[in-house]
Amino acid sequence: MIELSGVHIVSGSFALTDVAFSVPRGAYAVLMGRTGSGKTTILEAICGLKRVVAGDIRFAGENVTQLKAAERGIGFVPQDGALFRSMTVREHLEFALEIRRWDKPRRHERVAELAAMVGVEHLLDRGVVGLSGGETQRVALGRALSFRPAILCLDEPLSALDDESRQEMIELLKRIQRDTGVTALHVTHNRSEAERLADVWLRLVDGKVVDVSSDAVSSDAR
Amino acid sequence: MASNDSPAPRHRVGSDRWFYGCLILLGGSYIVLILLTLLADGVYVLMEIFLHGQWPAVRNVLVSEEIWYATKLSILSSTITTVLALWVAVPIGYLLSRFKFPGRALLDAILDIPIVLPPLVIGVSLLILFKTGGVISNAIAEKTGIELSMPIDFPYAIPGVILAQFLVAAAFAVRALRLAFDEIPFRKEEVALTLGCTRGQAFWRVVLPEARGGLLAAATLTWARSLGEFGPILVFAGATPMRTEVLPTSVFLQFSVGDLVGAVTISLGMVLIAVVVLVVVRVFGHRDLAGRALR
Numbered sequence: 001m002i003e004l005s006g007v008h009i010v011s012g013s014f015a016l017t018d019v020a021f022s023v024p025r026g027a028y029a030v031l032m033g034r035t036g037s038g039k040t041t042i043l044e045a046i047c048g049l050k051r052v053v054a055g056d057i058r059f060a061g062e063n064v065t066q067l068k069a070a071e072r073g074i075g076f077v078p079q080d081g082a083l084f085r086s087m088t089v090r091e092h093l094e095f096a097l098e099i100r101r102w103d104k105p106r107r108h109e110r111v112a113e114l115a116a117m118v119g120v121e122h123l124l125d126r127g128v129v130g131l132s133g134g135e136t137q138r139v140a141l142g143r144a145l146s147f148r149p150a151i152l153c154l155d156e157p158l159s160a161l162d163d164e165s166r167q168e169m170i171e172l173l174k175r176i177q178r179d180t181g182v183t184a185l186h187v188t189h190n191r192s193e194a195e196r197l198a199d200v201w202l203r204l205v206d207g208k209v210v211d212v213s214s215d216a217v218s219s220d221a222r
Numbered sequence: 223m224a225s226n227d228s229p230a231p232r233h234r235v236g237s238d239r240w241f242y243g244c245l246i247l248l249g250g251s252y253i254v255l256i257l258l259t260l261l262a263d264g265v266y267v268l269m270e271i272f273l274h275g276q277w278p279a280v281r282n283v284l285v286s287e288e289i290w291y292a293t294k295l296s297i298l299s300s301t302i303t304t305v306l307a308l309w310v311a312v313p314i315g316y317l318l319s320r321f322k323f324p325g326r327a328l329l330d331a332i333l334d335i336p337i338v339l340p341p342l343v344i345g346v347s348l349l350i351l352f353k354t355g356g357v358i359s360n361a362i363a364e365k366t367g368i369e370l371s372m373p374i375d376f377p378y379a380i381p382g383v384i385l386a387q388f389l390v391a392a393a394f395a396v397r398a399l400r401l402a403f404d405e406i407p408f409r410k411e412e413v414a415l416t417l418g419c420t421r422g423q424a425f426w427r428v429v430l431p432e433a434r435g436g437l438l439a440a441a442t443l444t445w446a447r448s449l450g451e452f453g454p455i456l457v458f459a460g461a462t463p464m465r466t467e468v469l470p471t472s473v474f475l476q477f478s479v480g481d482l483v484g485a486v487t488i489s490l491g492m493v494l495i496a497v498v499v500l501v502v503v504r505v506f507g508h509r510d511l512a513g514r515a516l517r
Contacts, residue, residue, distance in 0.1 A: 048416070
């Protein structure tokens with residue numbers, strides 16, 4: 001589903017060369033690596049937020065390397081949620097649908113569905129200032145999934161959460177991925193998160209992405 | 223680590239009173255100075271009225287048709303200037319906040335010119351600009367017969383008042399808006415892009431609504447700055463009563479003919495106008511902002 005080959009990304013003085021890996025359709029891939037190793041940069045390149053100097057990014061065989069972020073159809077959940085302060089929770093869930101000119105009844109139906117899916121029904125008409133960390137990430141997740149993307153990219157979505165919210169979010173992510181069949185790429189440096197979520201386990205070491213899923217049995221290899 | 227060491231003696235610190243005392247004293251002296259100058263204006267006018275029988279001088283100002291005209295022109299021109307300034311300051315502020323491009327430092331420096339240039343020089347420069355423009359267009363008319371004339375008159379006319387205010391105030395608006403945009407993480411725009419927005423949609427639907435507070439602050443600053451603008455207006459637009467006279471000009475004119483009471487009365491009027499407008503903007507602006515954020 002997601003396929004990178006020979007990808008070269010430059011970000012300021014930092015560069016990743018010849019990044020290659022693939023994530024099969026419907027899999028939950030976790031990309032691990034040290035802080036500053038370039039995990040987020042790879043995610044940004046996949047989302048279309050960072051220009052790729054060379055190489056190809058393919059979704060389901062289609063080359064999307066030159067497509068704009070808006071045209072790639074990826075749900076993106078950034079690290080701190082990056083919610084829009086001027087909007088209510090409902091407006092967040094509706095945003096991408098409004099941009100896509102869905103009609104009102106269809107939008108309302110979808111918002112109700114999403115709110116139930118991520119568990120924010122009781123928050124719909126609230127602003128986002130003052131939401132807890134867990135609530136913030138639920139809204140960000142609902143917003144990312146609103147337009148039914150085939151791919152979900154998550155950038156350390158659980159790093160700012162307390163233990164309890166983290167466990168809840170992990171359960172939620174697993175359930176959502178099972179129910180929607182979305183292909184997920186989740187960046188983290190937290191091993192327990194990866195252990196509980198990953199179907200495909202990737203590691204970024206010295207600028208190269210290595211698939212370590214097959215070594216999964218011996219946890220040392222991770 | 224040696225566990226049998228005796229605990230270190232308690233570290234004693236001095237009182238924090240000195241620190242707080244200095245904060246209050248240094249900051250407070252400035253606040254007191256501001257309030258004293260205003261208070262002095264008020265006390266002076268009251269003393270002149272009640273002790274020196276100067277009520278007629280105050281009354282003259284209050285019933286003067288010229289002063290009322292200047293008041294209206296001041297409020298109107300500042301408002302128009304504010305709207306115009308925001309139109310240019312929003313794109314420039316956003317550009318400076320979000321993009322790195324060659325010549326960015328130069329652009330930044332150019333934007334400082336209206337702020338650091340003496341106000342009188344700005345007025346003179348505007349005048350020369352239009353004079354030179356006139357000379358050039360006359361020359362063109364002589365050679366080619368094509369008449370290039372401005373659709374509106376700027377020097378010594380109301381549009382000149384607005385242009386003079388605009389030139390200075392827009393630079394302040396740019397500074398304020400750039401700070402406002404700096405505070406909005408770029409990540410939010412990127413998320414909007416992944417949700418299907420064009421850059422324009424992301425700006426219009428996400429950035430601008432989030433910058434409401436900054437816009438309001440920039441508008442207030444621009445308006446107040448324009449209301450008090452004097453130097454470039456005097457030089458470029460003149461001080462013709464019932465035409466280009468604004469309130470700061472009125473103060474200057476009263477002062478220059480020795481009518482101190484009149485000058486101070488007008489000054490107090492300006493303080494009143496500014497305070498009313500700022501309070502109204504603040505109350506309504508904040509209620510609106512808080513209402514949206516905490517709804």
